[in-house]
Amino acid sequence: MANAQRTIVKKITLGVPVRKVTGAAAQAIGDLTDVDVTGLADKGILQYNINTGKFEVTTAPTGLTLSAGNF
Numbered sequence: 001m002a003n004a005q006r007t008i009v010k011k012i013t014l015g016v017p018v019r020k021v022t023g024a025a026a027q028a029i030g031d032l033t034d035v036d037v038t039g040l041a042d043k044g045i046l047q048y049n050i051n052t053g054k055f056e057v058t059t060a061p062t063g064l065t066l067s068a069g070n071f
Contacts, residue, residue, distance in 0.1 A: 029046075034053065034054050034055060035054060035055045036052070036054045036055070036056045036057070037057055038056075038057065039056075039057050040057050041057065041059055043059055044057045044058060044059045045057070045058060045059075045061060046058075047061050047062075047064065
């Protein structure tokens, strides 16, 4: 161990894992100020609307071309 560096740990504290952050502003995507989930539907996606400055739910995106097969 010539010229080797050693790290000495003096204390390790174990605790209970956190399941959910409490007091945080956003607990769901709809809590974000720039997301409007009005009209949320199965197979809907979020698309940005430059006029409102928000991501909005749509099932028929406009101006978007997906070329990656079936999902």
